[in-house]
Amino acid sequence: DGGITQSPKYLFRKEGQNVTLSCEQNLNHDAMYWYRQDPGQGLRLIYYSQIVNDFQKGDIAEGYSVSREKKESFPLTVTSAQKNPTAFYLCASQQGLSYNEQFFGPGTRLTVL
Amino acid sequence: AQSVTQLGSHVSVSEGALVLLRCNYSSSVPPYLFWYVQYPNQGLQLLLKYTTGATLVKGINGFEAEFKKSETSFHLTKPSAHMSDAAEYFCAVTRRSSNTGKLIFGQGTTLQVKP
Numbered sequence: 001d002g003g004i005t006q007s008p009k010y011l012f013r014k015e016g017q018n019v020t021l022s023c024e025q026n027l028n029h030d031a032m033y034w035y036r037q038d039p040g041q042g043l044r045l046i047y048y049s050q051i052v053n054d055f056q057k058g059d060i061a062e063g064y065s066v067s068r069e070k071k072e073s074f075p076l077t078v079t080s081a082q083k084n085p086t087a088f089y090l091c092a093s094q095q096g097l098s099y100n101e102q103f104f105g106p107g108t109r110l111t112v113l
Numbered sequence: 114a115q116s117v118t119q120l121g122s123h124v125s126v127s128e129g130a131l132v133l134l135r136c137n138y139s140s141s142v143p144p145y146l147f148w149y150v151q152y153p154n155q156g157l158q159l160l161l162k163y164t165t166g167a168t169l170v171k172g173i174n175g176f177e178a179e180f181k182k183s184e185t186s187f188h189l190t191k192p193s194a195h196m197s198d199a200a201e202y203f204c205a206v207t208r209r210s211s212n213t214g215k216l217i218f219g220q221g222t223t224l225q226v227k228p
Contacts, residue, residue: 004156006156031213031214033214033215033216035218040122040220040221041220042117042203042218042219042220042221043157043203043205043216043218044218045215045216048213048214048215050213050214056213058215088154090156090157092156092157094214097214098145098207098208098209098211098212098213098214098215099145099162099164099207099209100214101147101159101162102157102159102214102216104149104156104157104158105156106154106155106156107154107155107156109154
């Protein structure tokens with residue numbers, strides 16, 4: 001089955017640590033996205049990538065970093081510079097034009113201890 | 114800047130009653146419009162979208178939405194609520210001129226269905 005996988009499902013981080021969230025898709029989509037979800041705020045775009053080896057900052061990129069070395073993979077690193085990283089993180093992918101559906105992964109819930 | 118407003122963070126209906134979830138957008142040019150549903154601790158799933166053509170759009174699970182340009186609205190409805198409809202619903206837009214696919218989301222509306 002084609003789809004998007006995210007791992008781990010739950011992640012606990014101590015303050016000052018960097019952590020990396022995995023996102024893999026086998027839909028052969030060119031574009032991939034990372035969103036952060038907080039209660040009552042909807043989803044906010046962190047980073048996106050439209051092609052391998054290229055990515056752009058979204059609306060809340062500070063304290064995060066990404067890479068896109070392979071078409072199917074778009075890992076997100078939450079660095080110690082992110083002051084309030086506790087949130088639900090969602091990865092999505094999309095093929096072609098902007099009116100096409102974005103497909104979402106199941107999410108990773110990150111908690112800072 | 115483009116924005117999306119969903120009126121009502123929580124909506125409660127009885128099973129079998131009409132579901133109405135409101136969404137308004139702010140942009141001078143109508144964007145592409147989407148409704149997504151999210152069940153607890155899961156990702157989002159597309160319910161329906163409006164791009165062009167007929168303004169009444171039918172989606173999955175019996176939902177539909179009507180694009181009204183004069184009201185800058187894209188409200189989601191379902192004639193008869195089912196317990197399985199309990200979830201969080203997000204309205205989202207993207208600019209027609211966009212070549213990035215960036216979605217702007219509303220704050221979300223949690224739908225509660227009472228037996």
